[in-house]
Amino acid sequence: MKANHLLLASAAFLLLAGPARAEWSSCLSGLRHTAAGAGVSQQTIASATDGLEPNDAVSFMDKQPEFTTPVWDYVAGLVDEERVEEGQAMLHKYGQALHAAESRYGVDPATVVAVWGVESDFGKSFGKRPVVQSLATLACEAPRRNDYWRKEFVAALKILDGGDIRAEEFMGSWAGAFGHTQFMPSTFLGTAVDLDGDGRRNIASSAADSLGSTANFLRKSGWRSGEHWGFEVRLPESYSGPTGRGHKQPMSFWESRGISRLDGGGLGGGSAGLMLPAGRNGPAFLVTKNFDAIYAYNAAESYALAICVLSDRLRGRPGIQTPWPTDDPGLSRAERRELQGLLVRAGYDVGDADGVIGTKTKEAIADYQGRVGLPRNGRASLKVLKALRGG
Template sequence: MKKTSRLLTTLAAALLCAAPARADFASCLAGLRHAAAAAGVSARTIESATAGLEPNDAPSFMDKQPEFKTPIWDYLAGLVDDERVEEGRALMRQHGAALQAAEQRYGVDPATVVAVWGVESDFGKNFGKRSVVQSLATLACEARRRNDYFRGELIAALKILDSGDIAPQEFYGSWAGAFGHTQFMPSTFLRTAVDLDGDGRRNIASSAADSLGSTANYLHKSGYRPGLRWGFEVRLPDNYSGPSGRTARQPMSAWASRGVSRLDGEPLGDGSAALLLPAGPNGPAFLVTRNFDAIYSYNAAESYALAISILSDRLRGRPGVQGAWPTDDPGLSRAERREVQALLSRHGYEVGEPDGVIGTRTMQAIADFQGRAGMRADGRAGRKTLNALRDR
């Protein structure tokens, strides 16, 4: 009886807490609806998009973005692997006409555009499953920071629905409200989306051509220069202690005078570049140009921009990263991550169907296995864990 009483008390307390939260969200949403109307969104669109809207879990993801949390060797290993390169090359052939039209119009080469596509949504296979309107309304009302930003994005999202470019049943994306093949935020869509396939709609949710053209236009508007490489890997002199950082751009001659050289032995060339050291002076080094900055503007993370840049080189037939990362436990490709999951299942762990995504269940299983194997139980899917699983 006491147990039942405690349970009822707990449920009552939860309901009391939930009621003010729902009321606060409803009040905030009402304000957002008024702001959207003032911005010119039709009453019909506002009502159909927000009627009965409840908050979702979007705010819980704000501090979990992998490009800021994951070691660079893990991040690149999963995004720039042989599978993605092979599929990207096939799609470059399949969508050759659209990519050529986009390059002619905006000056951005096919490999760069397709690399963005691959990193952003795995070539359209992972758009995200959350309602864009619901996520943005939740973030505008309940996020711990950047509420004004998400408020603006919500109004932009409602304008997109009002225009008819994207149908409501297609308007799903990431926790942050990015959507479509190349994951545009709504305000970015309004500024840069284009109708490359000529059907009268700028539809990056269901038209690959519109997505590729819109991405090329975005990069063009961000300062991408035709014919300029994003950068290249370089060799540093021993005990290098000179300047570095994406914003510290200097003439190529200045880098050459400091003993920085290309891995292939070719001259550094003309123009200017910045020295990027994503893992410090003991890891791979890159001289990056203003085209790297244009790619960086897409998501404001150096690891993200480097993934797109390296993938674009791989799509062109160039090598990936040549230098060794400063770790004795390199990252795994998606195929190798699927192998980790399959081996864990064989050892009795319930991790679901191997998909190469290292989620909570997989991390917990890895940590348990590592502990039993006398390894550091950090839950990371690295080379050492894969080898240990293979040996058991």
């Protein structure tokens, strides 16, 4: 009976897998045809796609932290003392390349290094998935934006065909972003530069090329040299005026409505939009066109804010001063590692205590929260950490 059951199960699997495999093969064939029509050589197409199988990229589509995480958690994990100290070291180490990038593209070093820190932790976290495989998977199996993923797939093959990036180093995120500053392939083709002068635009192995390419991207996205991204402001208690980063007005407009800098000073010149990332009870910011240029890198306000605040910290300025509207703040990476270590001591399997809050850690947190009477949401927060410290 066991052998019969195994045969039946195998037959059922093949019946289910057959149509899916046929659809994959048909889609991949179409992608190859499109790439050839775009001028990619047959040698590159064959090398990149022969035997290619789908990966798990689709499962990450609705889990991007900048859209699913409270803004105070998101910023706390990206702008911490570790990243500030390392970023300041990078400013010194790559000073020559950053100066060259600023001279050519007009973007200050602190902003470029802040993008680098948020995108890949200064080159330590590129992503481990083959870019071509991820983009083929998304082009064929994603529930939406398939045309976009097809375009990026073809762009990825063009990069390989051009020789700027070698196949073995063409690794990235689930969405196909790669390199020190995580460019999508089409962004690379239109924006990447050879800042180190070796004849290749290689953001996978050259930090200098990555920094120059990022500065070029921001310039093309509307960066205004010499203008700041914005600053934190104080709202009058009765404020009920317009909000939104897209609602740009002269600074005099905001001053007439009782808005001031945190120190009570004037707002200066230029124009800005009023951004309230956590509502009227949280920090408020007046943001300029340069904030919008950073937002163009990844269309999420929490993402752009983290980069802007990190850039200020790299300049020696303070971070966000107004408390977030929560009684349970987010954790730095050091605190997240401590939390994971304490969970391990409490008997949970969370994998490596690396500060990355993955599925195992979330499940362990949720179970622990249930045990100690906290809301069972799996969130790595100060209340959970304090409970673990005292347990």
